[in-house]
Amino acid sequence: EYGIVRPKGYTVSFHAAPEMEKHHFGQTHPMKPWRLTLTKSLVTSYGMPFAMDNYLSRAATYEELNAFHSNEYLDYLATAEPEDQPRDIDNPDKEVKFNLGGSDCPLFYGLYNYCSMSAGCSLDAARKICNNQADIAVAWGGGLHHAKKSEASGFCYINDIVLAILQLLRIYPRVLYIDIDVHHGDGVExxxxSTDRVMTVSFHKYQPEVFFPGTGSLDDNGPKSEHNPGAHHAINVPLNDGITDEQYEALFKNIIGAINERYRPSAIALQCGADSLAGDRLGRFNLRVQGHGACVKYCKSLGLPMILFGGGGYTPRNVARAWAYETSIAIGADTRIPETIPEHAPWREHFIHDTLFPTLEQSMNEPRHNRNSDKRLREIVAHVHEQLRFVEH
Ligand code: ZL4
Ligand code: CA
Ligand code: ZN
Known part of the structure; x- marks a missing residue:
């Protein structure tokens, strides 16, 4: 169906964590685990599972989570109950233990299961890449880039990306982490x-005091101490509202192309946060599904083993479109799948428009004003190239 065939001599593994889907952060919380259900149903109605190795993820063990997170934090996360944190009505965002229980990172029933399934999904993907059992491994349930060693942050409790990269580092000398979520990938950075074995690159909206998390300025390139091998190995691409497909794609190819030549990574970890799409509830960019997917396609063209992680994405119908399209890119079926969402796709009406590629006007009432001048984007490119001169190759 739809000409979806298994690519010859090329393996894509798809790691689903359906247990994540049933969890709820709360009535109006922007993070909807159900978007994973919608994504999987679109992937399936296009017939893509025929072209991949499909796995059901398991929960990561305490010991696996402990490779990055502290015992004190994990112990609290494993046992905390929603009623442990009666909210102060007047200060809903008041400081709480390990930043748990506020409105961004609420305590909900099954939280530990949700977190360990997300981490299990990303760890399974990393193991497939380490064992050469997959060329691209897809983990849409992962990508929770804000979580710290002993702290939850921005809807993220366990940093599955850090855990997966630690796994990759057992085999691969250098890992390139790329983050196209609209938010800064601060936890991974x-x-x-303090290591030169991982280079992190985040593209994000940057407007401190206004937009979360407020870090990731152009000149944040890793602690500049003489004895820190990690200096110059953090790259940040701060952007303003309304960036277009054309600008983003050119910027992405220029920067990632230069990094690939200079750093020569042996594997890629790509966080595909879909909140950088036009019409996202929290995002501010004007990217279309094609522009977002072009980044995945470019990374694939580098021919390195790669993990695709999920991440943000707060307009579920567009999250499902982007991640289904990017799954088709992984299996090389992107030029063959029909643009019209299959007739038999579950929740078809939920997509409002029946196309995989809505126009900007279909995605939102009024596209955002583009506040990125080409002059500023050229300055950003120049700064990044300058940083790369310090990188050993
Ligand atoms: C909500 O409606 O900017 C949480 C969060 C809960 C339900 C009702 C509570 C109402 C928007 C966001 C009070 C909400 C107050 N509910 C939220 C500084 C903030 C403190 C929290 O994509 N208030 C914090 C985090 C960001 C802040 C973004 C992105 C994750 C990722 C990877 C994380 N936090 C101000 C906001 C709502 C809510 C509505 C919300 N929170 C929007 N942006 C934030 O990078 C997965
Ligand atoms: Ca980002
Ligand atoms: Zn985000």
Whole structure:
């Protein structure tokens, strides 16, 4: 169906964590685990599972989570109950233990199961890449880039990406982490601040005091101490509202192309946060599904083993479109799948428009004003190239 065939001599593994889907952060919380159900149903109605190795993820063990997270934090996470944290009505965001229980990172029933399934999904993907059992491993349930060693942050409790990269480092000398979520990938950046075996690159909206998490300025390139091998190995691409497909794609190819030549990574970890799409409830960019997917396609063209992680994405119908399209890119079926969402796709009406590629006007009432001048984007490119001169190759 739809000409979906298994690519010859090329393996894509798809790691689903359906147990994550049944959890709820709370009535109006932007993070909807159900978007994973919608994604999987689109992937399936296009017939993509025929072209991949499909796995059901298991929960990561305490010991596996402990490779990055502290015992004190994990112990609290494993036992905390929603009623442990009666909310102060007047200060809903008041400081709480390990940043758990506020409105961004609420305590909910099954939280530990949700977190360990997300981590299990990313760890399974990493193991497939380490064992050469997959060329690309897909983990849409992962990508929770804000979580710290002993702290939850921005809807993220366990940093599955850090855990997966630690796994990759057992085999691969150098890992390139790329983050196209609209938010700064601060947790991953911080975890690898002092090593040159991981280079982190985040593209994000940057407007401190206004937009979360407020870090990731152009000149944040890792602690500049003489004895820190990680110096110059953090790259940040701060952007403004309304960036377009054309600008983003050119910027992405230029920067990632230069990094690939200079750093020569042996594997890629790509966080595909879909909140950088136009019409996202929290995002501010004007990217279309094609522009977002072009980043995945470019990374694939580098021919390195790669993990695709999920991440943000707060307009579920567009999250499902982007991640289904990017799954088709992984299996090389992107030029063959029909643009019209299959007639038999569950929740078809939920997509409002029946196309995989809505126009900007279909995605939102009024596209955002583009506040990224080409002059500023050229300055960003120049700064990144300057940083790369310090990188040994
Ligand atoms: C919500 O409606 O900017 C949480 C969060 C809960 C339900 C009702 C509670 C109402 C938007 C966001 C009070 C909400 C107050 N509910 C939220 C500084 C903030 C403190 C929390 O994509 N208030 C914090 C985090 C960001 C802040 C973004 C992105 C994750 C990722 C990877 C994380 N936090 C101000 C906001 C709502 C809510 C509505 C919300 N929170 C929007 N942006 C944030 O990078 C997965
Ligand atoms: Ca980002
Ligand atoms: Zn985000």
């Amino acid at each position: 911080e975890a690898f601040f």
